[in-house]
Amino acid sequence: MKLSRVRWLVVASLLCAFTTAKPAEAQEAGSAEHSGVAPPELVESAEAAYPEAARAAHVEGTVLLELYIDVEGRVTGASVIEPAGNGFDEAARDAALRFKFKPARRGDQPIAARIRYPYSFKLGPELPAEPAGSLSGRVLRGGVPVAGVSVNLVGADGRAVRLDTDDAGRFTAKPLSPGRYTIWIADGGRATSTTADVSAGGETSVELAATPAPSSPPQPPLATVDVKVRGTQNEADRLRHSAEAVTVVDAQKARGETADLGEVLARTQGVAVRRDAGLGSNTRFSLDGLYDDQIRFFFDGVPLAVAGFPFGVADVPVNLVDRVEIYRGVVPVRFGADALGGAVNLVSTDRRGSHADVSYQIGSFGTHRITAGGKYEDEKTGLFARADTFFDYTKNDYDVNVQVPDAQGRLHDATVPRFHDGYRAFGVAAEAGVVDRPWAERLSLRGFYTGYDKDLQTNAVMTVPYGEVTYGERVFGFTARYDQPLSTKLRLEVLSSYSRREITFVDKSDWVYNWYGERILKRKIPGEIAGQPYDDVYWQNDFYDRALLSWSLPRDNTLRFSVSPSYSDRTGEDRTFTSSTERDPLSAKKERLSVVSGLEWQLDLLEQRVENVAFAKSYVFHAAYEDVLPGNIFRPLSRDKDTFGGGDALRFRATPWLYLKASYEYATRLPNTDELFGNGVLVSPNLSLEPEVSHNVNVGPRLELRRGRFGDVTVDINGFWRESQNLIVLLGSAQFMTYQNVYTARSRGVESAAAWSSPGRWITLDGSLTYLDLRNASSSGTFGKFDGDRVPNRPWLFASFGLRGRVARLPARISGALEPFYAGRYVHSFLRGWESIGLADYQQKVPAQLSHDVGVTYGFTLEPARIGTTFEIDNVTNALLFDSYGAQRPGRAYYFKLTADI
Numbered sequence: 001m002k003l004s005r006v007r008w009l010v011v012a013s014l015l016c017a018f019t020t021a022k023p024a025e026a027q028e029a030g031s032a033e034h035s036g037v038a039p040p041e042l043v044e045s046a047e048a049a050y051p052e053a054a055r056a057a058h059v060e061g062t063v064l065l066e067l068y069i070d071v072e073g074r075v076t077g078a079s080v081i082e083p084a085g086n087g088f089d090e091a092a093r094d095a096a097l098r099f100k101f102k103p104a105r106r107g108d109q110p111i112a113a114r115i116r117y118p119y120s121f122k123l124g125p126e127l128p129a130e131p132a133g134s135l136s137g138r139v140l141r142g143g144v145p146v147a148g149v150s151v152n153l154v155g156a157d158g159r160a161v162r163l164d165t166d167d168a169g170r171f172t173a174k175p176l177s178p179g180r181y182t183i184w185i186a187d188g189g190r191a192t193s194t195t196a197d198v199s200a201g202g203e204t205s206v207e208l209a210a211t212p213a214p215s216s217p218p219q220p221p222l223a224t225v226d227v228k229v230r231g232t233q234n235e236a237d238r239l240r241h242s243a244e245a246v247t248v249v250d251a252q253k254a255r256g257e258t259a260d261l262g263e264v265l266a267r268t269q270g271v272a273v274r275r276d277a278g279l280g281s282n283t284r285f286s287l288d289g290l291y292d293d294q295i296r297f298f299f300d301g302v303p304l305a306v307a308g309f310p311f312g313v314a315d316v317p318v319n320l321v322d323r324v325e326i327y328r329g330v331v332p333v334r335f336g337a338d339a340l341g342g343a344v345n346l347v348s349t350d351r352r353g354s355h356a357d358v359s360y361q362i363g364s365f366g367t368h369r370i371t372a373g374g375k376y377e378d379e380k381t382g383l384f385a386r387a388d389t390f391f392d393y394t395k396n397d398y399d400v401n402v403q404v405p406d407a408q409g410r411l412h413d414a415t416v417p418r419f420h421d422g423y424r425a426f427g428v429a430a431e432a433g434v435v436d437r438p439w440a441e442r443l444s445l446r447g448f449y450t451g452y453d454k455d456l457q458t459n460a461v462m463t464v465p466y467g468e469v470t471y472g473e474r475v476f477g478f479t480a481r482y483d484q485p486l487s488t489k490l491r492l493e494v495l496s497s498y499s500r501r502e503i504t505f506v507d508k509s510d511w512v513y514n515w516y517g518e519r520i521l522k523r524k525i526p527g528e529i530a531g532q533p534y535d536d537v538y539w540q541n542d543f544y545d546r547a548l549l550s551w552s553l554p555r556d557n558t559l560r561f562s563v564s565p566s567y568s569d570r571t572g573e574d575r576t577f578t579s580s581t582e583r584d585p586l587s588a589k590k591e592r593l594s595v596v597s598g599l600e601w602q603l604d605l606l607e608q609r610v611e612n613v614a615f616a617k618s619y620v621f622h623a624a625y626e627d628v629l630p631g632n633i634f635r636p637l638s639r640d641k642d643t644f645g646g647g648d649a650l651r652f653r654a655t656p657w658l659y660l661k662a663s664y665e666y667a668t669r670l671p672n673t674d675e676l677f678g679n680g681v682l683v684s685p686n687l688s689l690e691p692e693v694s695h696n697v698n699v700g701p702r703l704e705l706r707r708g709r710f711g712d713v714t715v716d717i718n719g720f721w722r723e724s725q726n727l728i729v730l731l732g733s734a735q736f737m738t739y740q741n742v743y744t745a746r747s748r749g750v751e752s753a754a755a756w757s758s759p760g761r762w763i764t765l766d767g768s769l770t771y772l773d774l775r776n777a778s779s780s781g782t783f784g785k786f787d788g789d790r791v792p793n794r795p796w797l798f799a800s801f802g803l804r805g806r807v808a809r810l811p812a813r814i815s816g817a818l819e820p821f822y823a824g825r826y827v828h829s830f831l832r833g834w835e836s837i838g839l840a841d842y843q844q845k846v847p848a849q850l851s852h853d854v855g856v857t858y859g860f861t862l863e864p865a866r867i868g869t870t871f872e873i874d875n876v877t878n879a880l881l882f883d884s885y886g887a888q889r890p891g892r893a894y895y896f897k898l899t900a901d902i
Contacts, residue, residue: 037106040069040113041150043162044100050121051087061085062120062237063092071110073101081116081656082237083706086761090707092119102150132175133198137206138168139185145169146210154182180379185210197380235347236323243602243611243651244332245342245663245698245718247753249324255349256857256868258361258895259823261321262314265344266825267800269716269768270328270751273314274795274883278365278396278890280423280454283314284730284883288328288720289747289774289794290341292730293672294692298335298345302479303566306499306544308448310473311425313344315452317390319359319371319899322349329696329720330647330665333598333615334493336546336564340669340692340724350386353377356902363895366395382434384444389428392452396421398890401880402462404515418457419517420467425452433481442483449476459529460737461886466528467513471505477542491550501540508533508576536586538572540673556604565595568673588626588634590677594670595620609653616646621670625677625687641691643668657706661718662699668692675728675739683730684738692741694724700750712757722747723777729791743778745791767801776834786834793846793885797828816860823853832885846885852876868899 054061061084068077078096083089096119104113139149151171153161165171178200184193185208196206236248247268254264262283266273272286287295299307299316309316325345331337335345349357356374361367373388397418403411433444453472458465477499485491509528512521526533546564553559572586600615621641626634647665654660671689678685700718727742749772757764774791778784790796804821832844855872874893875881881889 037104037111037113040073040101040104040115042099042152043073043102043150043164045162046095046098048091048095048119048121050123051091054086054088054121055123059086060120060122061088062118063088065092065096065117065119067096067099067115067117069101069103069113069115071103071112073103073110075099075101079656080706082241083704084121084237085706085712085757087707088119088121092121095119133178133200133202133204134172134174135176135181135183135196135198135204135206136170136172137183137208138170139165139208139210140169141210149185149210151208152184155179183208239325240702241651241653241659243613243649243661243663245328245330245649245661247326247328247716249326251318251321251323255319255321255359256859256897256899257821257855257870258363258872258874258897259318259853260314261316261318261324261346264318265314265324265326267768267802267823268324268326269753270718270720270770271326272770272795272798272827275314275889276460276884276887277418277421277457278398278423279367279392279394280311280315280396280425280452281421283312285313285344286794287326287342287344288722288749288751288770289772289791289796290722290724291794293675294340294669294728296331296335296337296339296343298337298343300348301335301345301546302495302497303542303544304346305475305501306477306497306542307479308427308429308450308475308477308499310450310475310501311452313346315392315425316346317369317371317392319357320348320373320388320390321346322351323347328698328718329667329722330649330663330698331667332613333560333562333600333617334548336548336562336596336598338594338596338617338619338667338669340667340694341696341722349373350375357900359897359899361895361897364893365398365890366393367893367895368393377435382436384433384435386431387429390426392423392425394423396423396457396890398893400462400888402465402515414515416515420455420465420469420513421457422455423452424454426450440482440484442481444481445478446481447476447478449474451475458887460884462888463886464528465513465515466507466509467511467517467519468509469507469528471503473504474502475499489552491552493546493548493550495546497542497544499542501538501542503538503540505534505536508535533576535575536572537575538570538586540568540570542673543567556608558602560600560602561598562600563595563597565593568592570673570677582632583634585628585632588628590625590673591623592673592676593620593622611651613649614646615648617644617668619643619645619668619670619691621691623671623676623687627687637687641670643691643693645693647696657704659702659704660700661702663697665696667694667696669694669728671728671739678738686738686740689728689739690726690741692724692726692728694722697721709759711759712761713755715752715754717750717752719750720748720772727791740782742776742783742791743781744776745774746777747772747774749773749796762806764804764806765802767799769799771797786836789834789836790831792831792833792835795827795830795846799826800824816858819857819859821855821857824851826850827883844885846882847880849879849881849883851879851881864902866901868897868901870897870899871895872897 063080063084064082066079066081067075070076075097078093080089080093103110139146146169147165147167149165151163153173161173163171163173176198178198180195180197182193182195183206194206196204198204239246239248249268262273265271270288274284276282284291285295297304297313299309304313327343329342331339331343335343337343354376358372361369369392371390375384375386377384399415399417401415404414405411427450429446429448431444431446434440435442451474456466456469479495479497481495483493507529508526510523510526511519512523514520525531544566546562548562551559570590574584574586577584597618598615600613602613604611624638627637629635645666645668649663652660669692671691674683675689676687698718698720703715705713724745727745728739729742730737731740751770753768755766774794776783776786776789776791779787802823804819807818827849829848830846832846853874854876855870857868857870859868872895875891878892883889
């Protein structure tokens with residue numbers, strides 16, 4: 001396929017998606033379509049008491065209830081379908097039992113009904129001291145006043161007022177706190193809504209037009225009605241209870257602690273995060289045995305590097321993240337990803353309203369980490385502006401155990417500090433746009449500029465020290481978003497991203513360094529790694545676009561279609577190349593284009609007890625590059641690949657506390673730019689890579705027991721199976737590595753997590769355990785002689801465990817809370833090479849690892865800010881830790897962190 005043809009195809013697809021947009025119709029709040037049945041109307045509500053523990057912790061939540069309403073409008077029963085914990089469930093249920101409804105009707109006959117009602121708990125601002133105002137109005141139908149209509153007023157703080165119109169169609173609400181109110185009515189027909197601002201001591205008047213209800217044919221006297229009520233959904237809980245094979249990691253606690261995002265993820269079942277050294281060092285991420293780019297990484301749905309984070313997921317500042325969504329093997333079509341083993345989506349801390357936050361961390365090895373951000377939002381116009389920035393710096397000068405030659409050249413053991421392992425990273429991002437307008441639910445533009453510089457201390461197995469080798473990147477770009485309902489049934493989400501990367505690698509030292517950072521010998525040829533100088537720079541342009549169209553169909557059916565083209569081109573310059581007659585080999589052009597399309601059908605059955613998602617995907621791949629042959633000859637080459645995939649995900653809610661999930665995907669992952677062309681530093685090109693394909697299966701239960709006599713209990717178990725062909729693996733020597741196809745590999749195992757919180761959440765215990773068996777299944781070819789061997793250099797048994805306490809109200813007048821915590825990690829030993837090579841006693845092995853971290857957090861409210869302080873000791877026992885063979889990680893370290901949220 002010609003590259004130009006694919007480009008035009010992508011552009012045409014996106015233009016069609018944009019040009020089909022039209023203004024959204026008014027959304028029906030509180031209405032339901034069910035065979036002409038008029039749904040119940042809430043006429044008298046009851047406010048739930050906000051749980052004190054949740055208020056002190058500044059926690060909000062939404063509880064999804066199922067209410068049973070009799071023919072007189074009384075609530076005869078309320079059960080929790082989707083719990084929120086933190087004391088919200090009981091409070092919401094108790095309040096709902098005091099609700100009063102106008103009963104559901106079929107024609108003129110009242111009927112019993114069962115509805116779903118989300119009860120939201122929000123920490124609204126305290127009531128202002130200024131005088132209250134009032135709001136009055138009339139409801140007309142065809143210009144004639146309508147009596148007995150239920151009018152609903154919802155304030156910006158979430159508080160609701162409901163009242164009926166009098167004989168003249170009038171209503172009056174007073175006193176009311178100043179602010180903006182949403183007003184809507186539903187008189188058996190379409191709902192009508194508007195907004196009004198109430199000023200201190202003022203009077204506001206509005207008029208609303210009611211629409212006649214359509215006539216209904218005779219129906220049986222009993223019906224079940226699903227009522228959709230506006231409310232803030234807990235997205236994390238929705239994902240946990242969906243059919244998707246997803247683990248949701250809440251980062252709210254982690255933002256107040258000193259652990260970085262890599263450590264937070266490493267405590268998650270199925271996840272292994274391996275570092276060659278400290279902060280900023282080379283990191284490898286594994287999910288159920290599949291590594292690196294076999295898992296796709298996103299930031300708010302945008303590929304991580306294109307979103308401005310070129311240094312990898314582990315070093316993204318945790319204070320920029322609200323939660324992490326880990327999709328295991330089966331990736332929803334909305335991401336437009338060609339992942340083999342799953343996807344990780346970092347969801348930012350952006351929230352509604354104006355706010356600001358800042359954090360500062362200081363600790364061992366010269367570590368300083370700063371983040372700051374803020375947002376301003378105008379509720380009247382929907383305009384908002386947001387900015388975030390961060391700066392990380394560390395020397396990484398921790399002690400390591402090495403062998404140092406004496407004057408006679410004999411090696412002896414020594415403990416020395418790392419002297420050339422510094423890391424510096426920075427970033428700034430700004431976003432502006434508009435939300436909640438009739439023509440745009442969200443329209444925004446985000447720009448960013450980030451970068452990092454890293455010193456390289458040693459070779460891969462820490463036997464040779466380097467004194468001047470450095471590498472780094474600079475990235476700038478933007479992301480534009482547009483989200484908008486096209487009608488009550490159709491919804492469009494479009495984003496477009498661009499980034500420009502500059503990658504540098506410098507190794508041209510004239511000196512040999514020893515482990516004490518001393519120059520001991522002048523080199524004949526510069527260059528510490530390979531005996532030749534390097535001063536390389538690469539430039540890469542990345543484009544990523546995605547259009548997602550959702551169509552809500554009758555009887556709980558939803559169709560989604562997505563198309564996601566991505567394009568990258570790379571060129572470079574060798575600054576040591578001096579020939580004036582020949583072309584620089586690094587100037588060879590490299591282009592990669594992929595288009596991933598998906599169609600998804602979601603079906604909810606048995607009142608949403610069963611959710612099934614079936615999907616199909618299409619993958620289009622094109623690569624064009626110049627291969628540099630001996631004699632500096634440039635040969636243009638290209639490659640095309642088209643393939644398909646698909647799968648299904650099923651969730652069954654057996655009881656309100658037990659969910660059963662199963663999912664399958666036949667997936668394809670296309671080689672990415674770094675795998676094909678190298679990363680410009682230590683990874684060399686391999687232009688012959690083939691796409692990976694895999695069968696991915698997940699099955700397991702999730703148990704949630706909330707508000708029981710002995711506290712809250714959650715258990716999540718997932719068995720997985722991966723059968724992968726042409727598996728791409730990073731292999732190599734102590735100097736340079738390349739990605740290669742291992743042909744066939746099989747991964748099987750189980751991952752589990754459990755947590756228990758005492759009543760009142762004074763004590764919380766959690767833990768995870770993962771076992772996987774990842775083996776080479778190739779019977780022929782390059783790796784045929786290793787058939788049946790474990791794929792080398794991969795942990796296969798690891799666990800995490802933690803304990804947290806909470807002592808609230810210290811002191812009571814400022815709502816302070818003291819939280820001591822402990823976190824431990826264990827990784828069983830594993831071989832660096834193929835297990836069938838050599839004698840077991842002489843094989844290189846990464847030893848078993850056990851680490852312990854302890855700390856204490858004290859958080860308190862000092863209006864208008866929420867302040868948090870944390871002191872933490874990592875690796876308390878000063879254990880020797882190795883994630884990779886010979887690469888020693890830091891020993892005992894002390895950190896202090898201060899956060900403020902305004």
